[in-house]
Amino acid sequence: MTTNYTLAAIVPAAGVGSRMQHSAPKQYICLAGKTILEHTLAKLAQLKQLTTIVVAVSDDDPYFATLEVIDQRIVRASGGKERADSVLNGLLALADNPPDWVLVHDAARPLVTLADIECLLSECISADEGGILASKVKDTIKRGATHSQQTVPRDNLWQALTPQLFKYHDLTQALQTALAQQVTITDEASAIEWANKPVKLVVGRSDNIKITTPEDLDLANFLLQKQHSENAL
Ligand SMILES: Nc1ccn([C@@H]2O[C@H](COP(=O)(O)OP(=O)(O)OP(=O)(O)O)[C@@H](O)[C@H]2O)c(=O)n1
Numbered sequence: 001m002t003t004n005y006t007l008a009a010i011v012p013a014a015g016v017g018s019r020m021q022h023s024a025p026k027q028y029i030c031l032a033g034k035t036i037l038e039h040t041l042a043k044l045a046q047l048k049q050l051t052t053i054v055v056a057v058s059d060d061d062p063y064f065a066t067l068e069v070i071d072q073r074i075v076r077a078s079g080g081k082e083r084a085d086s087v088l089n090g091l092l093a094l095a096d097n098p099p100d101w102v103l104v105h106d107a108a109r110p111l112v113t114l115a116d117i118e119c120l121l122s123e124c125i126s127a128d129e130g131g132i133l134a135s136k137v138k139d140t141i142k143r144g145a146t147h148s149q150q151t152v153p154r155d156n157l158w159q160a161l162t163p164q165l166f167k168y169h170d171l172t173q174a175l176q177t178a179l180a181q182q183v184t185i186t187d188e189a190s191a192i193e194w195a196n197k198p199v200k201l202v203v204g205r206s207d208n209i210k211i212t213t214p215e216d217l218d219l220a221n222f223l224l225q226k227q228h229s230e231n232a233l
C-alpha cells in the first residue's frame with residue numbers, strides 16, 4: 001500500500017497484569033483460540049501501510065518467543081518500568097530509521113476494529129495533527145474515595161482508548177522530556193498535552209476495551225468470537 005508518509009506501530013506488552021490476578025501476564029491469556037497479544041498483533045498486521053510493529057516486552061518474558069510469528073514486520077524491544085517507559089523504548093528502537101508517524105496500541109486491546117484505526121489515521125494525517133481514539137463517557141461520573149463527593153460534569157468527558165497516533169519526533173521528544181521531569185504519563189496523549197501540542201479526539205467504539213480485570217475476559221472472549229465469525233462471512 002503506497003502512502004506519502006511512513007507509519008510504524010508500537011505495542012506496549014510488558015505489563016504484569018496485576019489487576020487480572022492471573023498466573024501469567026494477561027496479554028498471554030488465551031481467548032477465542034489465541035493469546036490476547038496474538039489477537040492484537042494479527043489485527044495490526046492487517047494494516048499494510050505499517051513498516052514495523054515494535055512489541056515492547058519484558059526482558060525476562062518467557063512467552064513472547066513461543067508465539068507464532070505472524071508477521072515479519074514484528075520486532076522485539078525491551079519493556080520498561082511503566083507503560084510510558086516501554087513505549088519510549090519502542091520509539092528508540094525505531095531511531096535508526098524513524099517513521100513519520102507512530103501508532104501506539106495496547107496489547108491488552110485486541111478488540112479494536114480496523115475501521116476505527118483507519119478513521120484515526122485518516123482524520124489525524126489529513127489534519128496533520130496527532131490524536132487518539134476515544135469514547136464519550138456514557139455513565140454519570142462520581143469523584144470520591146468511599147462516598148461520592150462530586151458529580152463530575154459529563155459534557156466533553158471522554159475515555160481515552162488506543163491506538164494513539166502521533167508524529168514520531170513529537171512523541172519521542174515529549175515522552176523523553178516528560179519522563180525526565182517525572183511527569184505522570186498514563187497515555188501518549190498526556191505527554192503531548194504536557195508539551196502543549198494538539199491531541200485530536202476521534203470517536204472510537206466503546207467495545208474497544210482494555211482487558212484489565214477478570215470480569216473483562218468473558219466479554220472479550222464473546223466479542224472476539226463474534227469478530228472472528230463476522231470476518232469469516
Ligand atoms: N511497564 C509496563 C506496563 C504496562 N504495559 C502495557 O501497557 C498496556 C496497558 O497497561 P495495563 O492495562 O495497565 O497493563 P498492566 O500494567 O499489565 O496491568 P496492571 O496495571 O493491572 O498490572 C498493556 O498492554 C501492558 O502490557 C507495558 O508495556 N509496560
Ligand SMILES: C[C@](O)(CO)[C@H](O)COP(=O)(O)O
Pocket residue numbers: 083106159160161162186187188210
Ligand atoms: C493508554 C490507556 O489504555 C488509555 O486509556 C490507559 O491510559 C492505560 O492505562 P494503564 O493503567 O496502563 O492500563
